[in-house]
Amino acid sequence: MKAVYVDDAYTVVVKDVDIPEISANEVLIKVKVAGICGSDIHTYKGLHPFRKPPVIIGHEIAGEIVKIGEAVTKFQLGDRVTVEPQSGCGTCEYCLTGKVNYCVHRGAPGIGDWYGAMAEYFTAPEQTVFKLPDDMNYEQGVLVEPFAVGVHAVRKADIGVGDKVAVLGAGPIGLLAMAAAKAAGATTLMVTDVMDYALDSAVQMGATHTLNIMSKPEWMTEAKALVGGEFDKVLIAAGVPGIIDQSLALLRKGGRMVTIAMFHGTQTFDIHNLQNQEKEIVGCMTYTREDTISAIDLIGAGAVNEEAIITHRLTYEQAAEGFRLVDKKEDSSLKVLVTFE
Incomplete structure (x- = not known):
């Protein structure tokens, strides 16, 4: 599959990598749209505290489930989804009280074995995946995380x-x-x-x-x-x-x-x-599951004017241009999306 790497500070390239395998409790998502986030720019500059180049970048995503692990029960092939891109240990005090963002073992895309989301395919644990409402498009779906x-x-x-x-x-x-x-x-x-x-x-x-x-x-x-x-x-x-x-x-x-x-x-x-x-x-550190559910509901209710914030739609081959636009604030850029269609 094609994947967008921050290969080094200020260096973005597209590479061919293997489609990741999924575990029993994961799904494989065919990425339709990914977003460039401000924290991705910190990685791009080599300044992010824990996401360091070289790395498949990205954590804002919307796409379609194309493969399901044997233990997954809440999703079906073809489901249109977005992802809350963080995963806790599931057993600590914070995870058990709904504060996965506090978990000292919190995982996130682009860290360790979890590939970033700016690729043709992306794996995610079932508990981090959320269905998109039928009337919500993929561009709205990619705005759920931010x-x-x-x-x-x-x-x-x-x-x-x-x-x-x-x-x-x-x-x-x-x-x-x-x-x-x-x-x-x-x-x-x-x-x-x-x-x-x-x-x-x-x-x-x-x-x-x-x-x-x-x-x-x-x-x-x-x-x-x-x-x-x-x-x-x-x-x-x-x-x-x-x-x-x-x-x-x-x-x-x-x-x-x-x-x-x-x-x-x-x-x-x-x-x-x-x-x-x-x-x-x-x-303030990321979000909780409750916040993600509210974000989906509010976007569905029209709380976000996506046309006022999405300024550029680029193909994955143009990802390096997208990072430059966001970093330099060129061409009146705000939210830049990268597509894999």
């Missing part, structure tokens, strides 16, 4: 009806987190970025306010003025230096921020801005 990240972040932030929410960063994860916040009842949605085209997409997806913060060191004051006060919640979808202090400046007393972005290096902030006003910083 949207589940946003759903999880919104739950960690405890966003509810009437909340004022700031989303810092209008990449695909930031935009999908904003859509999840809107679905949870937030009525004021401010999105910041340095790219006008990304902010235009934020408006299409339901943002009430946007702000280009390029060359604006005091943009937090302007953001608060635009919405008439401080924010209840802040979702951080850009891992840039100083963003923790900036988020604290946006929050009301007792407000909460959630860190979604992948950070590199150390973030410093003024502890007094956190402690004296009882503000909160909450970490």
Whole structure:
């Protein structure tokens, strides 16, 4: 089969590899569409903490089941599916309480023997596979995984009806987190970025306010003025230096921020801005099964305007171009999809 490799930092190639064998509790999926995620770009740059080149890249997937392990009971040949790309040990305290994302033995595509999803075929344990509704297309299906990240972040932030929410960063994860916040009842949605085209997409997806913060060191004051006060919640979808202090400046007393972005290096902030006003910083790691189910339901209900976020559809032979587009933010790129049709 054909598979897309990050062969080395900034080097993407297509290779021929054997179709992977499945175990008794796995299914084999013929991949229709895979997505390029921001975390894939970290691998592309050689910066990802545990997914290192050379590796078959990718974990956002939608496709069709073409082979079933003998112990699989919930799926049939031909089922249209997506995958929650993480698998726990199944026996630890975290797995038993539905927090597979906490499992110290958590597996993910592109780690160890589990091939990445950007290939003609992909294996997945039965418990990680989800059927797509009949009226959901494969492009919507491939958005389930990144949207589940946003759903999880919104739950960690405890966003509810009437909340004022700031989303810092209008990449695909930031935009999908904003859509999840809107679905949870937030009525004021401010999105910041340095790219006008990304902010235009934020408006299409339901943002009430946007702000280009390029060359604006005091943009937090302007953001608060635009919405008439401080924010209840802040979702951080850009891992840039100083963003923790900036988020604290946006929050009301007792407000909460959630860190979604992948950070590199150390973030410093003024502890007094956190402690004296009882503000909160909450970490966020992937999602749970509950988040994935909610993501499917919400996409099915129209919570995500996929045409506002999907900007490029490329063949697998064009994968290197797709990674460059996302990394360099060329050609107004947001979510870039790779097809295997």
